[in-house]
Structures are given as structure tokens and as C-alpha cells.
Amino acid sequence: MSEFFLSMEHISKSFPGVRALDDAMLQARPGEVHALVGENGAGKSTLMKILTGALAKDAGVIRLNGSEVLISDPAGALALGISMIHQELNLIPYLDVGQNIFLGREPLRSGGRIDWNALYAHTQAQLDLMQIDLDSHATVGHLSIAQQQMVEIAKALSRQARLIAMDEPTSSLTERETARLFDLIRSLKSQGVTIIYISHRLEEIFDIADTVTVLRDGKWVGTYPVREVTSADLVQKMVGREVEDLFKKEAAARQNIVLQAKNVSSAGFLHDISFDLYRGEILGLAGLVGSGRTTLARTLFGAEAIERGEIWIEGKRVRIDSPQDAIRCGIGLVPEDRKEQSLFLNMAVADNITMSALPKLSTAGLIDFRRLRRVAREYVDTLDIRTPSLTQRIRNLSGGNQQKVAISRWLTLNPHILIMDEPTRGIDVGAKAEIHALMSQLAKQGMGILMISSELPEILGVSDRILVMREGRIAAEFTREQATQEKIMLAATGTQH
Amino acid sequence: MTSAETDKPETKPQSTSPSISSLRNIIFRYGSLLFLILLLGGLSVASPSFRTPTNLVNVALQTSVLVIVGMGQAYTMMTAGIDLSVGSVIALSGAVAAGLAAQPANLPAGTYGGQGVAPVLAIAIALGVGALVGALNGVLYVRGGIPPFVATLATLAIARGLTLVYTGGYVIPATDPVLTFLGAGQMGPLPVPVIAMIILFGVLWFILTQTRFGLHVRAIGGNAETTRLAGVRTNRVIVGTYVLSGLMAAIGGTILMGRLNSAQPNVAVGFELDAIAAPVIGGVSLFGGVGTMTGTVIGAFIMGTLSNGMNLLGTDPYLQQVIKGVVFMLAVAWDFYSKRKR
Numbered sequence: 001m002s003e004f005f006l007s008m009e010h011i012s013k014s015f016p017g018v019r020a021l022d023d024a025m026l027q028a029r030p031g032e033v034h035a036l037v038g039e040n041g042a043g044k045s046t047l048m049k050i051l052t053g054a055l056a057k058d059a060g061v062i063r064l065n066g067s068e069v070l071i072s073d074p075a076g077a078l079a080l081g082i083s084m085i086h087q088e089l090n091l092i093p094y095l096d097v098g099q100n101i102f103l104g105r106e107p108l109r110s111g112g113r114i115d116w117n118a119l120y121a122h123t124q125a126q127l128d129l130m131q132i133d134l135d136s137h138a139t140v141g142h143l144s145i146a147q148q149q150m151v152e153i154a155k156a157l158s159r160q161a162r163l164i165a166m167d168e169p170t171s172s173l174t175e176r177e178t179a180r181l182f183d184l185i186r187s188l189k190s191q192g193v194t195i196i197y198i199s200h201r202l203e204e205i206f207d208i209a210d211t212v213t214v215l216r217d218g219k220w221v222g223t224y225p226v227r228e229v230t231s232a233d234l235v236q237k238m239v240g241r242e243v244e245d246l247f248k249k250e251a252a253a254r255q256n257i258v259l260q261a262k263n264v265s266s267a268g269f270l271h272d273i274s275f276d277l278y279r280g281e282i283l284g285l286a287g288l289v290g291s292g293r294t295t296l297a298r299t300l301f302g303a304e305a306i307e308r309g310e311i312w313i314e315g316k317r318v319r320i321d322s323p324q325d326a327i328r329c330g331i332g333l334v335p336e337d338r339k340e341q342s343l344f345l346n347m348a349v350a351d352n353i354t355m356s357a358l359p360k361l362s363t364a365g366l367i368d369f370r371r372l373r374r375v376a377r378e379y380v381d382t383l384d385i386r387t388p389s390l391t392q393r394i395r396n397l398s399g400g401n402q403q404k405v406a407i408s409r410w411l412t413l414n415p416h417i418l419i420m421d422e423p424t425r426g427i428d429v430g431a432k433a434e435i436h437a438l439m440s441q442l443a444k445q446g447m448g449i450l451m452i453s454s455e456l457p458e459i460l461g462v463s464d465r466i467l468v469m470r471e472g473r474i475a476a477e478f479t480r481e482q483a484t485q486e487k488i489m490l491a492a493t494g495t496q497h
Numbered sequence: 498m499t500s501a502e503t504d505k506p507e508t509k510p511q512s513t514s515p516s517i518s519s520l521r522n523i524i525f526r527y528g529s530l531l532f533l534i535l536l537l538g539g540l541s542v543a544s545p546s547f548r549t550p551t552n553l554v555n556v557a558l559q560t561s562v563l564v565i566v567g568m569g570q571a572y573t574m575m576t577a578g579i580d581l582s583v584g585s586v587i588a589l590s591g592a593v594a595a596g597l598a599a600q601p602a603n604l605p606a607g608t609y610g611g612q613g614v615a616p617v618l619a620i621a622i623a624l625g626v627g628a629l630v631g632a633l634n635g636v637l638y639v640r641g642g643i644p645p646f647v648a649t650l651a652t653l654a655i656a657r658g659l660t661l662v663y664t665g666g667y668v669i670p671a672t673d674p675v676l677t678f679l680g681a682g683q684m685g686p687l688p689v690p691v692i693a694m695i696i697l698f699g700v701l702w703f704i705l706t707q708t709r710f711g712l713h714v715r716a717i718g719g720n721a722e723t724t725r726l727a728g729v730r731t732n733r734v735i736v737g738t739y740v741l742s743g744l745m746a747a748i749g750g751t752i753l754m755g756r757l758n759s760a761q762p763n764v765a766v767g768f769e770l771d772a773i774a775a776p777v778i779g780g781v782s783l784f785g786g787v788g789t790m791t792g793t794v795i796g797a798f799i800m801g802t803l804s805n806g807m808n809l810l811g812t813d814p815y816l817q818q819v820i821k822g823v824v825f826m827l828a829v830a831w832d833f834y835s836k837r838k839r
Contacts (some may be wrong), residue, residue, distance in 0.1 A: 074726050090726065092719035094786040095712075103716055104727035106709050113707045 002066030005030035005194045006051075006163055011060035013046055013218075018426075020046040021057075025220040026213055028163075031192040033185060035199065035209035035226070039238050039489070040289050040454040043218040044198050048165050051196075052084040053077035083156035084165045089148050093141030098123035100140050101155045126158045130184060146177035153184065157193075164188070165196040170204060171290060182208050200288045202231040202493050214238055231495040232486075239456060239485040249440045249462050255279040257315075258448040259331075259417050261300065264309035269295045271472045273309070277417065277448040282439060284463025285452045286488050292472040293452045294336060297419045300450075301333040302326040314416070327356075329417075332410035334403070336421035336452070342406045343394050350376035350390040352405050357412035379408035383438065400424075400431025407438065418442065421452045436462050456485045468492050528831075529779050529795045536799060540806040547809050554688065558756075560801030561690035562587075562749040564794050566768070567775035568701045569745025571793045572738040574776055576717045577785025578645040580739060582634060583746040584768035585656035586627050590747035591754035592660045592762060594623035595671040607665035616676035624747045630656055631743020635736030645739075653769070660762050669760040679748075680755020690752045697748070701741075702790040714738055718785025746772075774825040775800055783832055799824070 004027045013021040021043045028034040036044050049055040051062065053074045062069055064080060071077050077084075091100050098120045099106075107118040123136040132150050140148060149169060156164050170178045185195055185208055197209055205212055206226060214221040214237045221237050259277040264270055269292055277283050287293050298304040300311065302320040310317055313329050320326050326333070335341035344352055353376045354361060361372050376390050383404045387397055394402060403423065410418060423439065424432040439462065443449055453459050459466055466483050468476040468491040476491035524531075541548040566583050573580045596610025597619035604611045614622070630652055637648035671677055682689035705711035713734045716724040725731045754760045779796025781788030803824065807817045 075728055078726075078728075090720070090723045092716050092723060092786070094719045095716060099712060099716075103724065104713075104729040106712065108709070112709075114709060114712065 002063070004028060004063070005065060006196075007061075007063040007066075008047065008051065009061045009063070011047065011050060011062075012058045013043075013050060013055065014058055020218050021050075022218040023220065024060075024215060024218060025223075026051075026196075027223065028194050028196060028211070030162075030194055031189050032210040033189055033195045033197055033208050035197045035205040035212040036215065037199070037202070037205065037212060037234060037238060038215035039456070041217075042215040042238070044215055045167070046218075047215070048084060048167065048196070048198065051077065051165060052082060078159060078161075081160055081162035082165070083159065083161040083163070085149065085152045085156065085167065085169060087168045087171060089145070089152055091140045091148055091151060094139065096137050096139050097127075097134055097143075097151050097154075098136040100151055101126065101158050103155075105159075122158070123154075126154050130154060130157065130187070132184075144177075145172045146174070146180070149173075149181065150184070153188075157188075161193065163194040163196065165198070167198045168200065168290075169197075170199065170201065178204075200290075200493060202234055202495050205234075206231065231493070232490070235486055235489045235493065235495060239489045249282060249436070249443075249464065254281065255446070258313065259300075259450075260310075260312035262310040262312065264296070264299060264306060264311065266295065266299055266304060266307045269304075269472050270299060273472075273474055275467055275474060275477075277450055279416075279446050279448050280443050281464040282443050282449045282451055282462055284459040284466040285450060285469060286454075286456065286459045286466055287469035287475075287492050289454065291469040291492065293469050294421055295472075296469070297333060297335075297421050297450070297452060300326070301331055301419060303333070327413065327415075330415045331417045331419065332413065332415035334406050334410065334418065334420045334423060336425060338399070338402055338406060338426075343402060345395040346393060348391045349380070349385070349387050349394055349397070349405060352394045353379050353408045354412060356409050360412075375412065379405075379411065383408055384434070398431065399427040400434060403427060403431075403435055404438070407435075411442075415447070417448045417450070419450045419452075422454065423451060424453075424455075424458060432458075456488055459483075459488065460485065470494050526780075529792060529799065533795050533799050533802065536802050536806070540802065540809075544806065544809045547806060552805070552809075554686070554691070556798075556801055556805045557691045557694070558688045559805060560797055561688075561694040562752055563771055563775055563801055564694045564797040565697055565752070566742075566746050566749040566772045567779075567793050567797045568697065568790055569742035570772045571776040571779075571781045571788050571790065572701075572705075572714055573645065573742050574718075574773070574781050574783060575714050575785055575788045576735050576738050577721070577783075578638065578735065578738065579649065579773065579783075580631075580634060580742040580746075581646065581649040581769045581773075582630060582652040582656055583742065583749075583772045584765040585653045585660065586630050586743055586746035587750035587753060587765040587768060588660045588760075588762060589630070589656045589663075590623040590627045590750035591760040591764060592664050592669060593626050594619045594676065594751050595669040595754050595760035596663055597622060598671070598673060598676050599669055603670060605665070605667045608667055608669065609663050609665070610669055616673050619676065620679070620751050623751055624744060627743040627745075627747020627750065628740050629743070631740040631746075632736060634743065635739035638739070639732040639735050649739075657766075664760065664762045666762055668762070671754055671757075671759050677755035677758060680752040681758065682755070690756070693748070693752065697745070698790060698794060705790055710734060710737060715786055715788070718782070718787070720786075770825065771800055771821070774821070774828065777832055778824065778828040782836065783829065784836055796828075 006028045008026040011021050011024045024043060024047055026047060038044050046055065050057045053071045053076050062071060069080055101123050102119050107115040109115045120136045127134050127136065134147060134150065140151060169181060173181060188195060199205060209226050211223060212226055213223045214234060216238060256279055257276045258279045262274050264273040273296060285293050295304060299306050302322045302325050311320055318329050320329060339345060350373055354372050357375065358367060361368055361375065373390060380387065385401050385404045387401060394405060424435050427435065439449055451462060460483055464480055466478045466488065467474050468488055470492055478487060546552060570580055570583060596608065597612045597614040598616045599611045600613050601611035634649050634652055637643045638645050679689055679693060684692055713724060713729050717731050717734060721731055753764060775797035776788060776793045777783060778799050779792030781793060804817060
């Protein structure tokens with residue numbers, strides 16, 4: 001027996017262009033709740049995927065109870081008693097509680113019939129053991145998220161799980177449901193089950209966890225008894241990243257307001273969002289994944305319904321019910337997911353640039369291809385888009401050049417306002433700086449840019465002003481001079497000083 | 498642990514929920530049955546010849562092939578798949594059975610039939626051919642990664658083409674009473690196809706509700722990846738549903754061959770529409786995961802009663818096609834609508 005039930009040592013994992021884990025470590029004692037924290041992209045999910053067999057590690061060792069184990073697929077992890085409760089629950093909505101818990105392991109009677117009596121009796125026994133009041137015949141799709149989570153935990157326990165990893169388990173639970181989950185976690189702990197607990201909500205970690213491991217940029221920062229750290233310590237360890245001198249935007253002279261949001265709300269996602277965006281500025285929008293930043297962007301752009309509140313553009317109130325309305329008002333949106341929402345992957349560079357400008361480039365419905373090529377050529381030259389030809393398929397370009405094409409498509413429409421969701425995600429450092437320079441250039445020409453980013457150095461380097469969102473609200477606003485990584489992170493996680 | 502007070506009412510069985518949602522549940526659950534009862538009632542009033550016992554047995558006889566093929570189809574649909582090849586498999590299996598059993602002297606030149614095989618063996622081979630086409634469908638999907646819609650569209654063409662090649666395009670007579678027993682036999686007051694339909698309903702109901710295979714079929718339609726991660730060999734289950742669908746289509750084909758006393762190469766053209774419509778009308782979801790055998794039978798009888806009634810009322814057969822298409826369209830719209838509600 002070793003001191004640790006689980007010991008993941010020297011774990012490394014690379015994806016093309018990214019080192020997701022670099023000599024990371026996670027060691028958890030039997031029967032403890034071990035929190036795993038880090039910024040977006042720190043490597044928490046990758047580490048858990050390796051533990052549960054969803055990804056293969058490039059290097060490193062995993063030990064259970066001191067002996068090395070090989071985990072090659074999810075079934076292997078389950079067989080070792082490792083279960084994971086994902087944020088997106090893995091249940092079959094049309095089947096009932098008992099059928100879900102025993103899926104693939106249904107007790108049989110002679111002759112191949114499922115022994116339903118035994119199945120429901122075992123289910124009831126498991127639920128009773130966990131003191132959960134649920135009907136084993138209830139259809140899972142009719143249960144609340146909290147109840148479905150209980151079913152997942154019951155499923156894990158009925159498979160004799162000795163370690164359960166939970167990814168943001170409280171993200172869609174009410175306070176009372178969270179309290180019940182914590183009761184259950186404490187009782188699991190007393191039965192010797194080890195819990196790996198991933199959460200952005202630092203206050204929860206002080207409620208439930210015994211030990212906390214901090215990851216940053218795929219590296220192990222440290223493991224601490226929860227009693228010996230404060231949330232300010234944790235935040236400082238999570239963000240301690242150097243602000244590389246990627247790009248420093250020159251300060252913009254503040255001009256008039258171009259976009260004004262007043263109490264914008266949408267059911268359950270956005271609550272009373274109010275802010276001003278000035279002509280010529282880059283307004284950074286920071287926050288954790290799930291804090292509502294993308295929803296806000298899509299709502300301003302008319303892709304999501306606005307429930308209450310007003311949007312004013314250049315002093316006039318406007319109604320935006322669809323992307324067409326937004327475009328007419330001079331708003332552009334460069335979405336986060338280039339491949340799914342931004343580009344026509346199998347089409348040529350020229351077509352991707354001019355797609356939105358086609359009405360301008362055609363007479364009586366016929367496209368003037370000579371003009372189309374001229375316009376495309378213009379953007380390829382001015383934005384320095386590196387492509388062998390205008391007819392090259394966009395999927396063959398690098399991420400940075402793809403993003404420039406996505407931006408050019410908006411520029412053909414001369415928008416006053418450009419919303420950019422993670423504009424440099426998955427783009428290499430050199431191209432990042434070019435995109436940042438381009439954004440700065442556009443702002444200087446009078447555009448107002450709202451930039452969503454999960455990378456604090458990018459937020460700090462590029463923004464004139466910074467808004468921080470948390471749980472659908474604007475949690476804080478900083479000027480470029482006031483802002484630090486710690487302040488933003490504290491606001492984003494809702495931690496008091 | 499505090500548990501009792503957070504238990505929500507919707508976790509209790511449906512019957513205890515308030516009246517509006519239970520009314521909705523009744524419509525969701527029994528809508529197709531109510532529609533069938535109204536249809537039977539309406540036709541009984543509108544047409545005296547409809548309500549005679551002879552005609553009701555006739556409706557059952559005419560619907561039996563659709564019930565059998567529709568139940569097989571329902572299995573593929575519950576995995577979120579589809580089998581478009583059933584109409585062609587009906588024709589192919591009928592042709593194989595009749596062709597193998599025929600004496601060469603009775604056949605026109607240009608057919609490959611006439612092997613003079615014993616009728617029982619000929620039928621067994623025909624059923625095997627149906628299962629084989631089904632296996633091909635399943636393997637094209639799970640191994641070849643070809644979506645079922647496309648894979649079974651290809652085998653629809655292949656099976657129909659093989660039928661035409663084998664028969665040379667000619668009608669092959671089937672006169673042997675053993676060969677035609679499944680389609681033309683009579684046991685007591687009931688025609689054999691009706692009895693076969695009842696037995697197969699019992700078997701397929703049992704498989705769906707009482708065996709792992711049946712449960713896993715529905716689980717795959719709900720979430721294939723979760724089912725796979727639970728240790729279920731999902732590929733085998735999926736192939737199994739296509740084999741079952743092919744087998745049911747082949748049984749339907751030999752019944753139809755017996756009823757017509759011949760194998761006709763152009764029989765059951767376009768039958769896939771009926772075979773898909775029956776389960777959908779009966780509440781089997783095109784998105785998978787949801788469905789029952791009882792519902793499929795009800796759906797098939799709605800289609801069958803509709804055609805029988807329209808015939809008796811002298812509805813123009815061309816118009817009948819339009820009406821069937823509209824009924825199918827409404828059922829699909831309902832499926833999409835209730836999917837969003839769920």
C-alpha cells in the first residue's frame with residue numbers, strides 16, 4: 001500500500017501546436033476529496049481524460065495503490081474502479097433509472113430474459129444505500145439535472161467505483177441541490193471513495209475539498225491542504241503567468257459611444273447586462289467558460305433572443321431580432337468556432353472573403369466575378385493573408401490566415417462594431433500578434449471592438465477597458481491601468497479579497 | 498442527509514401528475530390508438546360492408562405483411578437507423594422461394610429459376626437471403642461507416658435488380674400448397690398470415706421488452722456512445738436489427754408470394770414508405786430510442802384500415818396515395834414536434 005490511492009506522475013500530452021500537459025502530477029489519498037483547479041486551458045480536462053481512458057498520454061505513469069496501471073480505454077478505467085461524472089451527463093434519457101444504472105450488466109434469468117425484479121431490487125438497494133429518494137422506474141429524461149447526477153453517481157457506485165472524478169458538478173445545480181450533493185460526497189468519502197473535484201467556484205473547494213492541486217499551462221504548480229491556503233493564494237497560483245510581450249495596444253483616444261447595452265437579459269443566461277462601447281476602443285470581455293460571454297455576443301448579434309433590455313447604437317435605440325438586423329445596424333460577429341460557424345471550409349479563399357458582399361458584387365442576380373476577384377485580392381494584399389492563390393480551399397490555410405479571411409468578410413460590409421469571440425484561439429504566437437495589430441488598426445480607424453478572450457495576457461495586452469463576467473452578470477470593470485491578472489481572476493471566480 | 502423534501506413530483510409515476518400533463522401524456526401515449534378506434538368507428542358507420550366479420554378478417558389479412566415488415570423496420574428505427582431495402586427484399590425473397598421450388602418446365606426461358614428444390618428448403622433459403630441482405634446493410638453501416646439511409650438505398654437497388662435478373666422479369670408461378678401455405682393457408686377461421694402476424698408480434702414484443710438485445714436497441718437510439726461505454730457491443734446489436742428487418746421482410750415476401758400464387762418481380766415497389774410510416778404513426782421515433790411493438794401494429798392497422806376503407810368507399814386509387822402520404826407527413830411532423838417537447 002502506498003500513501004496515495006491515485007498517483008499520476010510526469011504526465012505529458014501534446015496536441016498539434018499545443019502542449020496540453022507538461023510533466024503534470026496529481027496524487028490523491030484514499031477517501032479524500034481532491035480539488036483540481038486552474039484557468040481555462042490549464043490542462044484539467046486533458047488530465048482527467050487521460051485518467052478515464054478517453055485520451056492516451058504521451059509520457060508518464062499512473063499508479064493505483066502504488067502499482068502501475070495501464071489505462072487504454074474507458075472500459076479499462078471502469079474496470080479499475082475509476083468513474084467520471086461529466087458536465088454533460090451520460091445517461092439514456094428514454095430509459096428508466098434502473099435500466100440506466102445496469103445498462104450492459106443487466107441480471108439475466110435462465111433463457112436469456114432480463115431479470116427485471118432483480119434489476120429494480122438492486123437499483124433500489126443502491127439508491128437506499130445512498131439515501132436518495134428516487135423511483136427506480138422513473139424515466140431519466142423526466143428527472144432534474146441534480147437527480148440525473150445522482151443516477152450517474154449511483155451507476156458509478158454500483159460498478160464498485162473507488163475513485164469518482166466530477167467535472168464542474170454544481171454548474172447547473174441550485175444551492176439546495178449543491179448542499180445535497182456535498183452531503184453525498186461526504187458520505188462517499190466516509191466509505192473510502194476518492195473524489196477528484198474540478199470546479200471554477202473556489203468557495204466550493206473550501207467547503208468540500210481536503211486537498212487542492214493547481215495546474216497552470218499544463219504544469220503542476222503545487223498541491224496544498226485546503227486548510228493552509230486562501231482563495232487569494234489559489235488565484236495567484238492559477239494565474240501566475242507572465243504577460244508575454246505579445247502585443248501592446250496603444251491607448252485610444254476616447255470618442256463617442258457607438259454601442260450601448262441597457263439591462264440586457266435573457267432567460268437564465270444573462271442578467272441586467274449594461275455597458276458602453278466607444279468608437280475606437282477595444283473592450284475586453286473576460287470571464288470563465290460558461291459565464292455568459294458567448295451568449296452575450298450572440299444576443300447582441302441577434303442569434304439568441306433578447307428577453308429584456310435595450311440596445312442603442314450611435315444614440316438610437318434599435319431592435320435586433322436576427323443576425324440580419326444586427327448586420328443592418330453595422331454589427332459584425334467573428335465567432336469562436338471558425339470551422340463550424342465562421343468559414344465555408346470547402347470553398348475558396350475568394351468566396352469566403354466575398355460571401356457577404358455578393359449583393360454588392362452582382363447585378364440582376366449575376367455575380368461579377370472579375371470584381372469579386374479584385375475585391376478578394378485587395379483584402380488578401382492589405383491583410384497579408386498568406387495563401388498560394390485566391391482559389392485555394394480555405395481549409396488548407398493556417399488558423400491565423402483563416403481568421404484574417406473571416407475578418408475580411410466582415411470588413412467588406414464596413415461594420416462600426418465588431419464582436420470577436422476568442423479571436424486568436426488555436427493560432428500560433430506570430431499570427432496572434434498580427435491579428436492583434438489588425439484589431440488595433442481597425443479600432444484606430446473608428447471601429448468599436450468587443451473582444452471575448454479566455455487568455456488573460458491577451459485581455460491585458462489588447463484591451464483599452466475590461467469587463468469581467470460571472471454567472472451571466474457583469475462582475476467588474478477595469479481600465480487598462482487598473483487591471484491585473486489577479487483582479488480579473490478574483491472577479492471571475494467571485495472570490496472576496 | 499435531507500432527501501424527502503427535494504424529491505420533485507415529476508419523478509413519481511406519470512399517473513399521479515396533474516390533469517393537464519396527464520391529458521397530454523394520454524395523447525402522447527394513446528393518440529394513435531384513439532385515431533385507429535375513431536377510424537374503425539367512422540368506417541363502420543360510413544360503410545356497412547366494412548363492419549362485416551369477413552371484411553375485418555380481410556383487413557387483418559391485407560395488413561399482416563405491413564405489420565410484420567413494419568415491426569422489423571421499427572427495430573432499426575429505434576437504433577436511430579432506417580431500412581429502405583425492405584420492399585426489394587420482399588420481392589427478392591418471394592422470387593427466390595418460388596424460383597428455387599419451380600420445375601424448369603413451368604418457367605419461361607430467360608429466368609434462372611427452376612431448380613426443383615423442396616418447398617420448405619426453398620422458403621428457408623429465401624429467408625436466409627433476406628437475413629443476408631440485412632446483415633450486409635448492418636455491416637455497411639457499422640464497418641463501412643456508410644449511413645443506413647444510403648447503405649439501404651444501395652441494397653434497395655441491388656436486391657430489386659437481383660430479383661429482375663433471377664426472374665428474367667417474368668412472373669414465376671407458385672402452385673405447390675406447401676410453398677404457398679404461409680400466404681394462402683387457412684387454420685380454422687383465420688388465414689395463416691394473420692396467425693403468423695400474431696406469433697411474430699409475440700416474439701418481437703418479447704425480444705424488445707424482455708431481453709438485453711431489445712433494451713440495448715433502445716439504449717443505442719438514446720445515446721450510442723454511452724451505451725458503448727457501458728460495455729455493450731453496440732455494433733453487434735445494430736447489425737442484429739438489420740438482420741431482423743431483412744428476415745421480417747423475407748417472411749413478408751414469402752407470404753405475399755403465397756397470397757398471389759406467384760412471385761412477381763415488381764411486387765412491393767415503394768413499400769418502404771408504408772413500412773416506415775407504420776412505426777412512425779405508431780409512435781416509434783425517427784430519432785431513435787423510443788418505440789413499442791404494440792404502437793407499430795396500431796400504426797400498420799391505421800394504414801391498412803385506411804386503404805381498405807378507401808377502397809370500399811370507392812376512393813380513386815391515385816388519390817389514396819396522396820392521402821397516405823399526408824398521413825405519413827403528419828405523423829413525422831408529430832414526431833419532430835414531440836421530440837422538441839421532450
